[in-house]
Structure formats: structure tokens, C-alpha cells
Amino acid sequence: MLLETAQVTKHRIISLTPLIDVVFILLLFFMLSSGFTHWRQMNITAASDSYNLDEIRVQYTLLLHPTDEYEFNNKRYRMGNLSPLKQLLKDDPRGMLVISAAEHVSTQQLVDFLDNLTSMGAQHLSLSGLAL
Amino acid sequence: MMILPTEEKPTNHLDDNVIPLINVVFLMLIFFMMAGQLTTSEQIAIQPPQSSQPTPMVEHEAVLLVSADGRMALDETLLEADMLTPVLQQKIAGHPEKQRFTLLVKTDAMLPANALTDVLKQVRAAGILKVSLATQTRQASHD
Numbered sequence: 387m388l389l390e391t392a393q394v395t396k397h398r399i400i401s402l403t404p405l406i407d408v409v410f411i412l413l414l415f416f417m418l419s420s421g422f423t424h425w426r427q428m429n430i431t432a433a434s435d436s437y438n439l440d441e442i443r444v445q446y447t448l449l450l451h452p453t454d455e456y457e458f459n460n461k462r463y464r465m466g467n468l469s470p471l472k473q474l475l476k477d478d479p480r481g482m483l484v485i486s487a488a489e490h491v492s493t494q495q496l497v498d499f500l501d502n503l504t505s506m507g508a509q510h511l512s513l514s515g516l517a518l
Numbered sequence: 519m520m521i522l523p524t525e526e527k528p529t530n531h532l533d534d535n536v537i538p539l540i541n542v543v544f545l546m547l548i549f550f551m552m553a554g555q556l557t558t559s560e561q562i563a564i565q566p567p568q569s570s571q572p573t574p575m576v577e578h579e580a581v582l583l584v585s586a587d588g589r590m591a592l593d594e595t596l597l598e599a600d601m602l603t604p605v606l607q608q609k610i611a612g613h614p615e616k617q618r619f620t621l622l623v624k625t626d627a628m629l630p631a632n633a634l635t636d637v638l639k640q641v642r643a644a645g646i647l648k649v650s651l652a653t654q655t656r657q658a659s660h661d
Contacts, residue, residue: 402536402537402540405540406536406539406540406543409540409543409544409547410543412547413543413546413547413550416547416550416551416554417546417550419554419556419557420550420553420554420555420556420557421554421555421556421557422553422554422555423557423566423654424654424655425566425574425575425652425653425654426569426571426572426573426574426575426652426653426654426655427571427573427574427575427576427622427650427651427652427653428569428571428573428650428651428653429573429648429649429650429651430623430638430649430650430651450631486635487630487631487632487635489630489632490630491630491631491632492627492628492629492630492631493567493625493626493627493628493629493630493631493634494567494568494627494628495631496567496631496634497567497568497569497627497651497653498569500569501569501570501571501656504571505570513635513638514635
């Protein structure tokens with residue numbers, strides 16, 4: 387006579403090694419292919435496309451120097467000192483600021499200056515003849 | 519009272535010491551998956567200028583890379599500086615709406631500003647009206 391014995395539960399041992407392998411490969415993939423640069427863009431639109439040039443009467447030339455200074459009306463000012471330009475735009479809101487760069491001025495310095503002018507409220511900017 | 523030795527359970531402790539490792543690796547994996555953006559490697563390595571411009575980057579019809587030493591690549595194809603205008607003209611010739619053709623210029627932060635202006639003039643000469651300069655979010659200085 388066969389006796390029905392209690393079934394012995396057999397625990398299946400799952401090895402974690404393949405899981406770790408896969409996770410490591412995924413980690414390597416994402417580490418190597420991911421970028422953390424938060425891209426932004428600065429629009430440089432043609433003058434005819436961005437605003438009516440008839441609205442602009444006077445162009446004021448600013449020369450950017452590599453020493454973090456800009457030249458306006460034959461006077462040099464520190465890049466952070468925008469009070470002369472603020473006064474200028476207060477007197478002539480339709481004036482265009484034409485920015486040209488001296489030798490050895492980097493793109494970063496130019497972008498910094500453009501950022502300062504934009505935050506100051508300058509709307510009519512031109513990069514040596516290229517409207518921004 | 520005599521304490522008898524208890525019988526040890528035959529449990530598997532082999533993987534127990536790797537569980538913290540798996541936890542850390544999983545967390546790193548989640549971090550890279552969530553925080554990073556999948557990017558393709560570019561023909562020319564550039565470090566873009568930092569800016570406080572809030573405008574997020576959008577898709578453009580063409581991307582022009584300009585390295586600090588003036589090397590250029592248009593849509594992953596290296597090209598000479600004097601070939602930029604004709605190549606761009608060819609590119610916009612096949613575009614249905616030339617006025618809406620947008621170009622993204624990715625330059626290195628150390629590129630001389632005059633070189634950038636020259637590039638933009640060439641782009642303008644090709645008839646492209648909508649140009650954007652790629653920047654990256656300004657990192658807070660800890661000085």
C-alpha cells in the first residue's frame with residue numbers, strides 16, 4: 387500500500403549573476419551614451435525677418451575687447467557696467483546696438499555680453515551687421 | 519542547564535553579499551536613464567558657450583558645427599570654410615519652404631567672435647534667414 391507522503395517543497399535557487407550582468411551592461415550603455423548638456427539656443431534672425439528696420443533710426447556701435455571691456459563713444463567700460471547703455475536706450479528706445487568684436491574676443495565673451503544686454507532690456511541688437 | 523547546539527538551516531547565503539552592489543548599480547542605472555539624454559557623438563568635439571538664454575533648443579533642418587580652430591562640419595560632414603555657402607545653398611535648394619529653413623550653429627566657446635561673425639555672414643549669404651546659436655545653461659559659479 388502506497389502512503390501519500392507530504393510533498394517536500396523544493397526551493398528553486400535563482401542566481402543573481404545573470405541579472406547583475408544585464409544591469410551592468412545597461413549601466414555601461416547609459417553611462418557612455420548619455421549627455422548632461424542642457425542645450426539652449428540664441429536666435430539670430432535676419433533683420434528683415436525680425437523687425438521693421440524703418441523703426442530703427444540710429445545705430446550705436448559697441449566694440450568688445452578681450453579684457454572684458456566694451457568701447458562706446460570712445461570710452462571704455464567694464465562689461466558689467468551697463469549704465470551708459472541703459473541711459474542711451476532710455477533716451478532712444480528705437481536705437482540699434484551694433485556689436486563688433488576686437489581680436490581675441492571669444493564667442494563666450496560675446497555671448498556673455500549679449501546676455502547682459504538682453505537682460506538689460508535691449509531689443510534691437512546687431513552683430514556687426516547681423517541682426518539678432 | 520545545557521545548551522544544545524541547534525541545527526543550522528541549509529539556506530543559501532551566497533548572493534546575500536552582492537545585494538547592496540545590485541542596489542547601488544540599479545540606482546546608478548535609474549539615475550543615468552532619467553537624468554541623461556541619449557546623444558549621438560558629433561564629428562567635431564565642441565564645448566558650447568554658456569548662456570542664461572531661456573529658449574530651449576528645438577529641431578533644426580541642419581546643424582553646423584564649428585570647432586575652436588575653425589574646422590566645420592555640416593550635418594556630420596566635414597567641409598572646408600570656403601565651401602560653406604555653396605553647400606548650404608544646395609541644401610536649401612531642395613527644401614520646400616526656403617524661408618522656413620532653420621540652421622543651428624554649434625560653436626566652441628573659445629572660437630574667436632570674429633570667426634563666428636564670418637561664419638554667420640556666409641550662412642546669411644546662402645540665403646538662410648533663421649539661424650540659432652546653440653548654447654548651454656549657465657552653471658552657477660561657486661566663487
